[in-house]
Amino acid sequence: MDSIISVRDLAKVYDNGFAALSGARLEIEEGEILALLGPNGAGKTTLISIICGLVTPTDGQVTVGGHDVVQDWRRARSLIGLVPQEVALEPFEKVINTVRFSRGLFGRPADPARIEQVLRQLSLWEKRNEKIMSLSGGMKRRVLIAKALAHDPQILFLDEPTAGVDVELRKEMWEVVRGLQDAGVTILLTTHYIEEAEAMADRVAVINGGRILLVEEKAALMRRMGKRQMRIELGTPVDRLPESLAAYGLERADDGAALVYTYDTAADRTGITRLLNDIQAAGLVLHDVQTRQSSLEEIFVDLVKEAS
Amino acid sequence: MNWPAILAIYRYEMARTYRTLAQSVISPVISTSLYFVVFGAAIGSRIDSVEGVAYGAFIVPGLIMLTVITQGISNASFAIYFPKFIGTIYELLSAPVSFLEIVIGYVGAAATKSLLIGLIILGTATFFVEVQILHPVAMLVFLVLTCVSFSLFGFIIGIWAQNFEQLQLVPLLIITPLVFLGGSFYSISMLPPFWQTVTLFNPVVYLISGFRWSFYGTADVGIGLSLAMIALFLGLCLGATWWIFRTGWRIKS
CATH class of the missing domain: 3.30.70.1560 (Alpha-L RNA-binding motif)
Known part of the structure; x- marks a missing residue:
């Protein structure tokens, strides 16, 4: 399979001197679910943030769909939907408005039918006119996913998508993610719940100390190391x-x-x-x-x- | 240009205005009406006309400027500070939107809001005093330039601020005194010579003077100088914004 994201020798040193990434390399294949595992401070979020344009790399190169994230950022970014780790949503806004806003921000024309489809897919349609502050924690996470999907991205980044979510909802979310994969979306998942990676991922990448230690098919890894x-x-x-x-x-x-x-x-x-x-x-x-x-x-x- | 994105930001911000109508529109109208009642009717009735204009009418351009300047700053600074504060800025930064487009969206909305409020106050003023506008085109040009410049300035404050206190600091400690001492309620020719000279270092004087000229044809300083000053201020704000976005200052690490 072809790489849809290619990370080459990526390095990031923050202003305070902390080297979050040093020479990270990773190829993400089209259509796969790749779980990125690593302890706290390993560089997971920095890696995702650089690919999405939130953080400027110190060195190295990242291409998304063949587009360099620094030189050709507009094309690279339009392929990606990002679900951040923190639940960051405007509390007074209605669910449907914030999802519409996300679609517009990515330069896509308004498409009420598509917005409805996304909201239904995430069981949010009934809640569309509610203010975000009135939703439960799990529902807010779904809103984040709906926002990320509103512009029909080819790649979805899920940064700790089920942190603080109860078991039932977590399983439901896994179903949603599998459904997305079936629809052809490539998924990069970071998680603390290794059970989640075990249940979902096609391949597993382990990151620690700013380097990717290994990338391997989950089944092969478990056979080899298990x-x-x-x-x-x-x-x-x-x-x-x-x-x-x-x-x-x-x-x-x-x-x-x-x-x-x-x-x-x-x-x-x-x-x-x-x-x-x-x-x-x-x-x-x-x-x-x-x-x-x-x-x-x-x-x-x-x-x-x-x-x- | 990603026009749908600019439009999305603009609409989203304007929707916030409708949602908070009492705070955004009604409260400035009420506070301005109070100025008219106190300064225009109560005290103003005991003051002679200033430069041939009744005092109540004389303060109208100053009051409009006072409101659009403070509104432009507070709308734009809050609009960009709030996403930073609650973390939703991730979406702006990860979207295929350039910084220029972000600025056009936010500053455009903030400027539109303050322009609307300015016009509403002008309308309100006609209920209290007799207002005449000798140069309506110049009046609109001054008003729009002021709205845009100070919304841009507010945007810069919103990027700079790292907490709510800082967000209020510049408007309260710098802008409010400058606007009050900028000739909103008096002609600077009424000041002693020393203070007249000091006042000339206040950029707001030029804005209010030029704006008042578009109403009544009288000004404290030359109209060309007024236009040049507002152009200079706009230029400085554009330069600062350009630098912020080039370096990602306080937005991107």
Whole structure:
């Protein structure tokens, strides 16, 4: 697939001397959902802000749809819709007016049918004539998304879109975002909820200390970095491991009522069959066996720890 | 030029006026009417005519200037400060809108508002005193130039201000004294010679003098000088705005 956004060697040093980005590189492919993960202060918002024109880069280049964001800013910006992290809305304005305003600001002619479609898509149509201050937090976030979509952008930036949103609404928003992807919109998502990235993203980029540490397909990353663990619950607890099982690196859990075996799924042999045979040979009785895969969250924490 | 964007900003700002009609339009009209009652009718009836014009009528151009200057500044400064304060400025900065277009939208709306208020006050004045306008075209030119210049000045204050106190600071501490001492209520020839000289350093004197000339044909300073001064002020504001946007001062990091 072709890159719709291309970030090359991007650097940003703020006036106070803080280097938020140093040599960041990233290619975002058309039509994908890319999750940008990173701890606080990693440079996520600065990166998005530079692509959208809110912050001027110190060095490097960004193109959006082939247009340089500094030289050819007008074309670059008209392709992007931005949903900011903070809920920033004029409290006394009506929902529909603020969405209309956004469309106009992007130079698009008035289109009541399209505005209605966007508002309906986000379940805001019934609230269109209400003042923003009367809406709930979740509704306000939807208004931000509606504003970002009002000019039919090809790319949508969601900066922490579900921060402070309840679980039900979060899932609803994921549906909306998937719907947008189906309609051909490329989505860049930053999030603290790694569960969100796990649920939504096609690819994951990890940023820390102003650099992109890795960009990889989510599934491949989880396969590559993920470990599986098998938890073996025993009929009767053991005080210490039998000598014959020493080579497996087992951990005792629950005061010896369970044993935990960590293995690599990518390896040729996982060693599970041999382990189970040896457990039986050692005279231990199996009560139950469970396996689990490490989550994206654990992988992410490991990655960030490793890099620092 | 992104005309739909300019129009969107302009309409959005004008809609704010309709939404806050009492504050935006009715309150300046009421306060100006009070000036007419106090200075025009109560005190003015005991003052002789100034330069051949009845005192009540003499203060009309000054009062209009006083209002359009303060309204232009407060409308434009608030219009751009508020998005900065609540964070909605992100949308302006991430939209395909140039700074020039942003200025035209905001300053255009603020200038329109103050122009409308100025005309409403002129209309209100005719209920209290007999107003004549000898040079209507010049009157409109002065009025429009003043509205645009001070809206632009207000826009600069709105960009500069980092809190609500600063937003009020320049209008209260600088503009109000300058306008009051700029000959709104008197002819500078009524001052002692020393203060006449001091007054000539007040730019507002030139605006009010020129504007009053368009009504009654009398002026404290030459009409050419008045026009030159307002052009100079407009030029300075345009220069400052251009610099702000070129450097992104207090808007973009």
